[in-house]
Amino acid sequence: MARYRGITGVVPAGAATLAALTLLSLSGGTGVARSSPGGARAASATATAPAAGDAPGAATPAPAGAVPRLSWGRCTGLPSPPPKSKPPRGLRCAALPVPLDHARPSGEKIELALIKVPATDPRRRIGSLVFNFGGPGGEGVETLAQAADQYADLRARYDLIGLDPRGVGRSSPVTCVDDRRMDALAALDDSPDTAAEERAYAAGRADYVRRCEARSGRLLPHVGTADAARDLDLVRAAVGDERLHYFGISYGTWLGGNYAHQFPARVGRAVLDGAVDTRLGSADLALQQAAAFQRALGGFGAACARLGKKACPLGTDGPSVVASVGRFLAGLDRRPLRTQSGRGLTQSLGTTGVAAALYSRDAWPYLAQGLVDAVKRRDGSLLLMLADAQNGRRGDGTYSNLSAANTAITCADGADRPTASDVRRLLPRFREASPIFGASLAWGLLQCTGWPVQGDPAAREVSAPSAEPILVVGNTGDPATPYAWASALTEALGGRATLLTLRGEGHGSYDTGDPCVREAVHAYLLDGAVPAAGATCG
Secondary structure, three states: OOOOOOOEEEEOHHHHHHHHOOOOOHHHHOOOOOOOOOOOOOOOOOOOOOOOOOOOOEEEOOOOOOOOOOOOOOOOOOOOOOOOOOOOOEEEEEEEEEEEEOOOOOOOEEEEEEEEOOOOEEEEEOOEEEEEOEEEEHHHHHHHHHHHHHHHHHHHEEEEEEOOOOOOOOOOOOOOHHHHHHHHHOOOOOOOHHHHHHHHHHHHHHHHHHHHHHHHHHOHHHHOOHHHHHHHHHHHHHHOOEEEEEEOHHHHHHHHHHHHHHHEEEEEEEEEEEOOOOOOHHHHHHHHHHHHHHHHHHHHHHHHHOOOOOOOOOOOOOHHHHHHHHHHHHHHOOEEEOOOOOOEEEEEHHHHHHHOOOHHHHHHHHHHHHHHHHHHHHHOHHHHHHHHHHOEEHHHHHHOHHHHHHHHHHHOOOOOOOOOOHHHHHHHHHHHHHOOOOHHHHHHHHHOOOOOOOOOHHHHOOOOOOOOOEEEEOOOOOOOOOOOHHHHHHHHHOOOOOOEOOOOOOOOOOHHHOHHHHHHHHHHHHHHOOOOOOOEEE
16 A cells, blocks of 8 residues: 555654654544545534525535635534643635546535634634645544634634545545455555465455445546646635735645646745655655654664663664664564454564654654564554554544545546556665665555546646745754755745745644744734745754
8 A cells, every 4th residue: 555645645743743743643533424435525513503504514505606604613523632622713614616537517516625724813814724634535624623723823824724535535435445454454465475465455456446446436536636726726715815825735735736727817825845856756755754753763763772771671773773673564464463452463563563652853752662563572553553543543533534535636636547566666775765665665666557537638737937935844853745846846936935944853744843844834814924935944
């Protein structure tokens, strides 16, 4: 599975909250109503105070070309907030009807689930700030409900808006397999060492594709980034803004860049944090990501070793800690580790758990403890918890549709369809880039092999030289979206796009909490002040 959720995935509520949110709440939320496979749903985001004659929980459908009216109401079915925290005051949800096929605006409609956290200083309100937290496949409704406090300074003057993009979460979700099958796929050996293991992996991927088509074939041609960007413009109009003010993280930078390309005159203040180079093909994206995760593991290893043998009995320096991690993961290939849940920690799940913790330096203590538990106590429970969070598995054993949406959107956005022969040819380069993560990322290139929908190259267009200034933020230590991609996206946007650099660790920059980055982002979003060219933090 393509699991490393940077370009091919999501960071829940931003990098710095991986430990706090993912471990404590997102994987354990219960009571969320689920729709039938492939069906539209108006979310826990059901509006409960519609105008007379409106269907409960939906915006009023509008004729082609008209702006639909949102009916904001009480949110229901959201996961419980993290311990010692409360949901934001004034939380409201709604559903926005949009065309399934934007080429047929008067045709069939689907609904987008939206959530709003109103501005706390309405007299100085600038407008709405629309978030995409990453993916593709990340849910914006639940994430903003959990993470709104991180953006308190921005909330003073913006209504914060989160949405589940089309095909995601509560917005006509793509579905592929049931929870039991997802457990089997997540545990499947994704770094095969024998011909038999290669055939098993390829067969698992092919079966997944067939099931996606069977369950969600009607949606698959319409869930790509170009369509999601058109949805953003309908959201902009529905909330009453002349320009879209936007905060995109990870995959959200791709979506924001494509919006700017399609609607340059409607770009307001836009931050693109943890940027993606949309011009790269799938193999180059994965190869560069492999190298970045390996580098991040080295950074973790060095920090762990500095704690001493008692806290980090894995090695005396960074390379020895990394080598210990490699030996441990290789051992899981032969003998999965027990966990308190009764499920085994396979090599694939162990590798996923390690990668998940590299998204945020705040999660490194969890990784160190998880490795100590596994190596010294033969207990893989904490690493499995990290892997489950990364794979979208909740504490009750159900899955979000993260994997299905990730695959559907990724395959809608690109024409690459590598074969097993292509992967074997590329494997030496991937293993050289990352002895730990290279093989699984290489075999993950089969994600779109046999996909029933041809990729749309329009999704990769981000040139927007006439747009208002766009702020791109890149972290030199980013494992999931390597720093070079931030420079590439800034160049591709053109015009007055500006790059702000953080010399730090983790995926993304704003959510690391770095005060210099936050000050620059706030100055831009709140006052329109663009950082000087070459500005650096950290």
